[in-house]
Amino acid sequence: MKIIKPGSTIGVIGGGQLGRMIALAAAPLGYKTHIFTDIKNGSASHVAAKTIVANYDDKKALERFAKNVDVVTFEFENIPYESIKTLEKTVVVRPGWELLHICQNRLREKDFINELGIKTAPYKEITSAKTLAQAYKTIGPKCILKTVEFGYDGKGQHIIDENSRLEKLWNEAKMGTGILEKMVDFDKEISVIIARNEGGEVIPYIPVENIHKNGVLDITLAPAEIDLSIVEKAWEIAYKISEKIQLVGLLAIEMFLLKNGDILVNEMAPRPHNSGHWTIDACITSQFEQLVRAVCGLPLGSTDYYSYAIMKNLIGKDIESWKEFIHDSDSKIHIYGKKEAREGRKMGHITHLVVPPDEIIEP
Numbered sequence: 058m059k060i061i062k063p064g065s066t067i068g069v070i071g072g073g074q075l076g077r078m079i080a081l082a083a084a085p086l087g088y089k090t091h092i093f094t095d096i097k098n099g100s101a102s103h104v105a106a107k108t109i110v111a112n113y114d115d116k117k118a119l120e121r122f123a124k125n126v127d128v129v130t131f132e133f134e135n136i137p138y139e140s141i142k143t144l145e146k147t148v149v150v151r152p153g154w155e156l157l158h159i160c161q162n163r164l165r166e167k168d169f170i171n172e173l174g175i176k177t178a179p180y181k182e183i184t185s186a187k188t189l190a191q192a193y194k195t196i197g198p199k200c201i202l203k204t205v206e207f208g209y210d211g212k213g214q215h216i217i218d219e220n221s222r223l224e225k226l227w228n229e230a231k232m233g234t235g236i237l238e239k240m241v242d243f244d245k246e247i248s249v250i251i252a253r254n255e256g257g258e259v260i261p262y263i264p265v266e267n268i269h270k271n272g273v274l275d276i277t278l279a280p281a282e283i284d285l286s287i288v289e290k291a292w293e294i295a296y297k298i299s300e301k302i303q304l305v306g307l308l309a310i311e312m313f314l315l316k317n318g319d320i321l322v323n324e325m326a327p328r329p330h331n332s333g334h335w336t337i338d339a340c341i342t343s344q345f346e347q348l349v350r351a352v353c354g355l356p357l358g359s360t361d362y363y364s365y366a367i368m369k370n371l372i373g374k375d376i377e378s379w380k381e382f383i384h385d386s387d388s389k390i391h392i393y394g395k396k397e398a399r400e401g402r403k404m405g406h407i408t409h410l411v412v413p414p415d416e417i418i419e420p
C-alpha cells in the first residue's frame with residue numbers, strides 16, 4: 058500500500074467548501090493542501106497552501122499541479138474524467154477516474170447499482186420529446202426529469218405529472234440527454250458515507266436522515282431514527298458498492314427508505330458529502346479527516362459519535378443567522394467565507410449538538 062506520509066502535499070480538485078474542510082482536516086495531520094480550481098479566491102483557497110486557477114481541462118496546468126503534489130483527490134464531480142485520467146499518468150489519484158465516470162452520469166450510475174442487485178427508482182433514458190412521451194407511459198403518472206450530467210442541488214430537474222405538457226417541457230428544458238425517474242413516495246431520505254483504503258479496510262458512518270428544501274439539503278438528523286435492521290441494510294448496500302469498485306477514499310450514498318422497509322439508492326457521490334458535515338463536531342473522526350486517511354494510505358479512524366447532531370445548512374441570506382446561533386453554546390458554526398450570499402448558495406452550516414444528558418457531568 059502506497060503511504061503518503063505527513064509532511065506531504067494533498068492536491069484537491071475543486072475550490073469550494075468541501076475543499077476548504079478537507080484542507081482544514083489535513084492540517085492537524087501535518088499535510089499541506091494545494092487546490093486546483095476554476096474560480097479565483099474560492100472558499101478552499103483561503104485555507105490552502107497554494108492554489109492553481111485554471112480550467113479543469115487545461116492539460117498544462119494539470120501537469121504542473123501533478124508535479125507539485127503527492128496525491129490527488131477531488132471535492133466535486135463535474136470535472137472531465139479525462140482530466141483525472143491525465144493526472145493518473147503522473148500522480149496517484151484517489152478515488153480514481155472509473156468511479157468518477159460512473160457517478161457523474163445518472164444513467165451509468167443507476168445501471169451500475171442495478172447490476173449489483175441493488176434497487177433504484179424505475180428510470181429511462183430520454184433523448185427526445187418522443188422518448189419522453191413513451192417513457193412517461195410506463196413510468197408515470199408522477200415522475201422527475203433530470204439532466205443526466207452536470208446537475209446538483211436539484212438543478213436541472215423538472216417534476217412531471219398528468220398536467221404536464223411533455224413536448225413543451227422537453228423543448229424548453231434544453232438538456233441534451235435526460236433521465237426520467239419515477240417519483241418515489243419515500244418515508245425518509247437517508248444517506249451513508251463509507252470510507253475504504255487501499256489495504257481494504259472499510260468503515261461506514263451511521264446512516265443519517267436528510268430533509269431537503271427546494272431540492273437542496275436543508276437539515277441532517279444524525280443518527281437517523283430507524284430500526285437496527287434498516288441500519289444494517291443501508292450499510293450492506295454501502296459495503297457492497299465500495300467493494301465492487303475497490304473504493305479508495307470516501308463514497309456517499311443517498312437512499313430512499315420506503316414505508317415497507319425497502320431501500321432504493323438515489324445517487325452516489327465519490328467525495329465528502331453535505332450530509333456528513335455533522336461528523337466534524339460529533340464524531341471521533343470527521344468525514345474530511347477520514348478522506349485524508351484513506352487517500353494517504355493511513356489506517357481509518359473511528360466513526361463513533363459522541364453526540365447526536367442536527368446539521369442545518371445556511372443557504373443564501375440564512376448566513377446572517379450566525380448572529381443568533383453564536384449565542385447558542387451547543388451549536389458549532391461553520392462559515393465558508395464566500396463573499397456573495399447569492400440565493401441558493403451554500404454559505405455555511407450549523408451543527409447543533411445534543412449530548413445524551415445522562416452522560417454529561419456539569420461543571
Ligand SMILES: Nc1ncnc2c1ncn2[C@@H]1O[C@H](COP(=O)(O)OP(=O)(O)O)[C@@H](O)[C@H]1O
Nearest residue numbers: 178201208209210211212238239240241269272
Ligand atoms: N425519484 C425521486 N423520487 C422522489 N424524490 C426525488 C427523486 N429524485 C430526486 N428527488 C428529490 O430531489 C432531491 C435532489 O435530487 P438528486 O437526484 O439527489 O439530485 P442532486 O444531484 O441535485 O442532489 C433528492 O434528495 C430528493 O429529495
Ligand SMILES: [Mg+2]
Nearest residue numbers: 210311323324
Ligand atoms: Mg442528491
